[in-house]
Amino acid sequence: MAKKWFLSLILAVFIVGGVSAQIQTPEFRISIGGGLYFTNDFGGGVQVSPLGFQLFSMDTPYAGGGFFFFFDATFVELSLGIFGGIGRWRIVDNIIAMETVRGDVSVGGIDIGLLGRYPFAVSPRITVFPLVGIRYRAVVLVEDDYDEWEDPGDFSALWFQFGGGLDNHFNDNFFLRLTLLYGIRLRNQLERDFVDVLNADTHLGHGLEIRVGLGWRF
Numbered sequence: 767m768a769k770k771w772f773l774s775l776i777l778a779v780f781i782v783g784g785v786s787a788q789i790q791t792p793e794f795r796i797s798i799g800g801g802l803y804f805t806n807d808f809g810g811g812v813q814v815s816p817l818g819f820q821l822f823s824m825d826t827p828y829a830g831g832g833f834f835f836f837f838d839a840t841f842v843e844l845s846l847g848i849f850g851g852i853g854r855w856r857i858v859d860n861i862i863a864m865e866t867v868r869g870d871v872s873v874g875g876i877d878i879g880l881l882g883r884y885p886f887a888v889s890p891r892i893t894v895f896p897l898v899g900i901r902y903r904a905v906v907l908v909e910d911d912y913d914e915w916e917d918p919g920d921f922s923a924l925w926f927q928f929g930g931g932l933d934n935h936f937n938d939n940f941f942l943r944l945t946l947l948y949g950i951r952l953r954n955q956l957e958r959d960f961v962d963v964l965n966a967d968t969h970l971g972h973g974l975e976i977r978v979g980l981g982w983r984f
Contacts, residue, residue, distance in 0.1 A: 878902050899926075905921040920955040948975075953971075
C-alpha cells in the first residue's frame with residue numbers, strides 16, 4: 767500500500783508539473799527552512815551461502831527520525847539532517863556459534879543531501895517539484911543490547927534518491943514544505959569487507975524519507 771501511494775504521488779507530481787510547465791517558468795528565489803523527518807533502511811546486511819548452505823547472514827534494518835535544515839536556490843536543494851533510530855537486527859551464525867541471534871539496535875547519524883529540483887506553480891499557493899539527487903549518511907552511533915560498535919562508520923553509505931515534494935505558500939515568503947523520497951544505497955564498509963573476505967552476497971539497502979518543514983523565501 768505504501769509503495770503504491772508513493773508511486774502515485776510521484777506520478778502526480780510529474781503530470782501536474784508537465785502541464786504547468788507550459789504556463790509558467792520558475793522564478794529564481796532563495797529559501798531556507800527546517801523541520802522534522804522520518805527515515806529508514808528496509809534492507810542491508812550480508813549472506814554467506816556457499817553451495818546453497820547458509821553459513822552466515824546478517825540483516826540490519828532500522829527506522830527512526832530527527833530534524834533537518836535546508837537551503838535551496840530554486841533548482842538545487844542542500845539539506846542537513848540529524849537522526850536517531852532503532853532496529854531489530856538478526857544474525858545467523860552456522861560457522862562458530864551455531865545459533866541465530868536477534869537483538870535491538872540503536873542507530874544515530876548525520877545526513878547530508880544534494881537534490882536537483884524543478885518547481886511548478888500549479889496555483890497561487892501550491893508549488894510541486896520532482897526531486898533527484900544524492901545523500902551521504904554518516905552513521906556515528908550503533909549500539910546493541912551488549913555494547914557500542916567500535917566503528918559505527920562501517921555503516922555509513924552513499925544514497926541515490928528520487929521523489930517529489932509540495933510547497934504550500936501562506937504568503938509570498940512563508941511556506942509549508944512536504945517531501946517524499948525513495949532511496950537506494952551503495953554497500954557500506956562492513957558489507958564490502960564481507961564481500962572481499964568471504965565472497966558474501968549483500969542485501970539491498972533502500973528506504974523512504976518523509977520530511978515536513980517550514981521555510982522562508984527571500
